[in-house]
Amino acid sequence: MAFIKFLKPKNTLEEGGRTAAIVQQDALEPEKTCPNCHRSFPVSKLWADRLVCQCGYHFRMKARQRIRSTVDKGSFQELFPSVHGKDPLDFPGYPEKIDTVRTASGELEAVICGTARIGGQECCLFAMEPSFMMGSMGSAVGEKITRLFEYALEHGMSVVGFTVSGGARMQEGLLSLMQMAKTSAAVKRHSDQGLLYIVVLTDPTTGGVTASFAMEADIILAEPGATVGFAGARVIEQTTRKTLPKGFQKAEFVLEHGFIDEVVPRTGQKKLLSQLLRLHHGGDRFESDTI
């Protein structure tokens, strides 16, 4: 009878294989695999957790999903929805590229702007769209961001923004580059009137967007693990031929170097944003001429 003992399963794998660490779901429901912990989850389960895996990995989020999961239900009013770019430089392949991207993303441009309430607090809001040329900034993105800050200035409102971008859109050449100056000037005007701007940097925020409105907020928050930097890590590695330090350009690394106020998991963002907005919206702000 010794062979029976020999045949006994030795581990869970032999007992029937490792199963995903979640409750049984309808077999037909699509699943998503976490690139960090490699476990699979039904999409509905991930949705309930704002696209955050149990291991803490933050999946990329489309702009409208982000807005929906951040603002008070039904409070979002879109601004400048029809503003979009054309092909100002006759750049080879750009019109075709942008057509494909519009169909695939369902958006006209790489940023969505509007007004909303977060925890009852009114604000202007922008969210960049990762599925639209990785949130690259061309003339239309620059124009929409600038208009939003001008709108916020006119109405005395705070701005909350979610960035995700590979940088300036090279197919619009110098015009894209100039959007960095244009948006920065609009941020400055808004700021000079004592108005609040909070940004949440999400994965990835790089290049010309990092070097302009992403780094110009009064309060800079970031999602865990988000890549935040100016030059691309691969380019730096190739140019300098040095090994990059651990966690290089990750939000936690940038926080450690003093360029981010706090790294905030997605699940805690709404609460923190509403608290910060409330602290700046109070009618009892300290006036220097009262003493």
Next chain:
Amino acid sequence: MSQTPYSIVKMARDSSRPTGLDYINGIFQGFIELHGDRRFADDPAVVGGIGQLDGRAVTVIAIEKGHTAKERSRRNFGAPGPEGYRKALRLMKQAEKFKRPVILFIDTSGAYCGIGAEERGQGQAIAENLVEMSSLGVPVISVLIGEGGSGGALALAVADRVWMLQNAVYSVISPEGCASILWKDAAKAEVAAKSLKLTAEDAKALGVVERIVSEKDLGQQPFFHRLRQMLVQELEDLSEEEDLVSKRYDRFRRIGVEAVRETV
């Protein structure tokens, strides 16, 4: 004589072209260099200080590439780090305090791309310059004398007037970088250079620069004399202008507006 955009890129990069310091020495009298960003270090890629232009004190800032191999290496090939941008900003704020106009000479392939530069906030340093220059309360003139490489050049070019040398280039990305990202082939740089519209003529047509400076006698006394006269005249015009900051806002505000559509 017709040159391709890519041949102009090569000319703009030519190490025999006059560099930032040549302009400072050729145009201004009694230049006094001021070092350091008061935060971390002195960036050798950015030279700044006070000089005289036609008897008037001005703040001068230039990106310096160097001529010889040794000098170019010491200047980090004209690629400023965050310290360079912060030094420039410090000197610009100083100029504002003492009501001196600011004149900047730009010649860089781009902001330095390295580990330390990222750790010390390259993106933040550039962003801060864009913000602060947009509202600097004194006249600002930027002259692109060679390469105008992306954000690293723009960080010194939020000005009332931006001029370009005839064979200078100004671009969001290098033609080689663009070609390798878009077409996975750096050899297509020629096509990229043409498509990016990076020459002085292109930049002027796009409303990004006001004036193209002829390169006749480039680097020689008559050249610097001519450029000096142009700067003197422009500063005179600018000092009579009212609402300088708001005009500067409008200058950048309208760029790209025509590249945007609004459909219903």
